[in-house]
Amino acid sequence: MPDEELTEVQEPEEKGKEQPEEKAPDILISGLDMRRLVELDACTRCGECLNWCPVYDQDSREDIIPRKKVTDFLKIIKSQQGVLSHIMKDQKLPAPLRKLIGAIFRYKEIGPSEVKDFVKNLYECSTCGQCHIVCPANIETVQLWEDIRRLIVDAGYGPLKPQKALVKSVKAYDNPWQQPRAGRTKWARRAKKEKLINDLPREIKKTGGKILLFLGCTAAYDINVKQVAVSTLNILEMLGVDYGILGKDEKCCGSVLLRMGDQEFERLASENIKTFNELGITTLISSCAGCFKTIKQDYPKVGRLNFEVLHTVQFLRRLLEEKKLKFITPIEKIVTYHDPCHLGRATGVFDDPRIIMDAIPGLELVEMPRNREYSRCCGAGGGLKSGYPDIQNKMAQRRVKEAEETGAEELVSACPFCFQGLQVGITATNSDLVMRDITFLVETALKEKE
Ligand code: SF4
Ligand code: SF4
Structure with a gap:
């Protein structure tokens, strides 16, 4: 295979493998640990996450925001595993009686197609962690989404078709x-x-x-x-x-x-x-x-x-800090820095790249309005780029626009995945910004000027 342009691999159409409509396989909530179970009940539906979610910014559907995902997941679980669901599924009870109980307690059975809709919404998320940062209830949303995705995969509903190709490739190659x-x-x-x-x-x-x-x-x-x-x-x-x-x-x-x-x-x-x-x-x-x-x-x-x-x-x-890294060649450039979600929000590494860039002579760092723990995700992670390439493209364009507005000449990050993701936005908008990894700046400043 050529290694020129790596594009997302697509899963071929699978015929005849759709889940039967009449029965939704059970999603086993027992696979969640205590903290996640508590978190499912902790969402106050305040909607703060909605103001910050970079995906919602591009696809303003209520169904993809954290509070709705939590509510929809709970509805599925209640339908499949609640006490009422056991009564409703008990074939020993006469059908009219089950119907009456269902009407009194407003029982709603969730079928496979509704579960599939939920799954599509669940995967329309870059697991960027922004919702966790702003959540007043301190819900560990990324961990929650990943754990729910695990239950969904175990029940045979996920991941989405285009994402399956990546998963298969990791397993095979x-x-x-x-x-x-x-x-x-x-x-x-x-x-x-x-x-x-x-x-x-x-x-x-x-x-x-x-x-x-x-x-x-x-x-x-x-x-x-x-x-x-x-x-x-x-x-x-x-x-x-x-x-x-x-x-x-x-x-x-x-x-x-x-x-x-x-x-x-x-x-x-x-x-x-x-x-x-x-x-x-x-x-x-x-x-x-x-x-x-x-x-x-x-x-x-x-x-x-x-x-x-x-x-x-x-x-x-x-x-x-040990004075073993000494820059000898100035870089006379104005740059802006994109904190990768997995380096910044997830692991708290915000200062190190800035300290390094500060030490490079000639280099001027201008910050975007959304930086550090509020860094706007480029959409490359969490399977979003393979599952929803159009959304990722728009997210990258949005981030590139923000970078352009700083007046920077180069957009710097510290992750090959962000490099790929942001480059999508640069290309789509025909931007003059040059995408750089921080290692390129360090290498250039370390070398004798050619
Ligand atoms: S992790 Fe990011 S993309 Fe996913 S719901 Fe939270 S803010 Fe939105
Ligand atoms: S910010 Fe937290 S508590 Fe508020 S709606 Fe979002 S997940 Fe729920």
């Missing part, structure tokens, strides 16, 4: 882009040929290094985003860091599976944890906000990590 495993290192050979890097990256299994650079699928496979891998590698080389990569043995972090609700995530995470621990590394670094969040926050729920996990910006900030 260890990457969501339907690319062969051997192609994972192709970017490096190509980058060396184009003189973007001096040497092919060292494989950690051969060197026994203490720092593992985890590249992630998007930087490794998407030719338009390989700059993130190239720049990260060049930075580590210039700074003389003893590091290695896994090469063709690197596997997807599994974020795609987790965000879509597929339980296979645990298998993939366990395998990766075993591989990382056996390497004897002290530190894992990643330039991908999605991989970073998944390995740092979600892996410890699956198994123990014998090493620290850092995003590249945290690693670089550390080197800056």
Whole structure:
């Protein structure tokens, strides 16, 4: 397969596999832990999340907002598993009696088509976490949506058809882009040929290094985003860091599976944890906000990590403070910074990229009105880009407009996924903004001016 333009892979039409209309498979609410169950009852329906949701901004349907999702989910559960539902399903009771009880207690049976509508709404969400930040009831909405998605997948309703292709690809090829495993290192050979890097990256299994650079699928496979891998590698080389990569043995972090609700995530995470621990590394670094969040926050729920996990910006900030990172070439540019949801809101890494950019001579950072924990999501995550590409496109355009209004020349982020997502908006609006990953700025400022 060519690695030129990675587009979302589509699931072929499945014929004859639709759920029968007469019976909706039960969604097992017992799969939710106590906190989630309490949260289902905690929503006060205040609607604050509605004012901030970047998806609702582009598709103003009541059905997709958090309070409605919670209400609809509860209706399904009550219909399938409430005491009344058991009475209504009890065939030993005469039908007229069941009908009467149903009328008295206003019982409403929820059929498969209504469940499917709910599922479509549930997946029309980038799991950006903005609703959690603004929620006065402090509901952990992203965790709630992901847990409900897991129940939905277990009951056979999810994910959506276009998202299934990504999930299948991760299971079959260890990457969501339907690319062969051997192609994972192709970017490096190509980058060396184009003189973007001096040497092919060292494989950690051969060197026994203490720092593992985890590249992630998007930087490794998407030719338009390989700059993130190239720049990260060049930075580590210039700074003389003893590091290695896994090469063709690197596997997807599994974020795609987790965000879509597929339980296979645990298998993939366990395998990766075993591989990382056996390497004897002290530190894992990643330039991908999605991989970073998944390995740092979600892996410890699956198994123990014998090493620290850092995003590249945290690693670089550390080197800056130890005076090992010194910028020699000014960058006379005005830039604005997009906080990736998985780096900012999810893991609280807001200062590190700003401190690094502040230290680059000549560089001027202007903030967008929505920054840090209020950063407007570009729509690339949570399966939204594959399930609802038009919505993602509009979300990216909205963010690009906000970036343009700052007067910046370049739009900087710290995630290959955001790079891909925001580039969609730049292209769609014919914007003059140049998309950059922060690693590119660091690399440029570290090098002698050519
Ligand atoms: S996680 Fe983001 S996209 Fe999803 S409902 Fe909350 S604010 Fe909207
Ligand atoms: S902000 Fe929180 S409490 Fe208010 S409607 Fe949204 S989820 Fe419910």
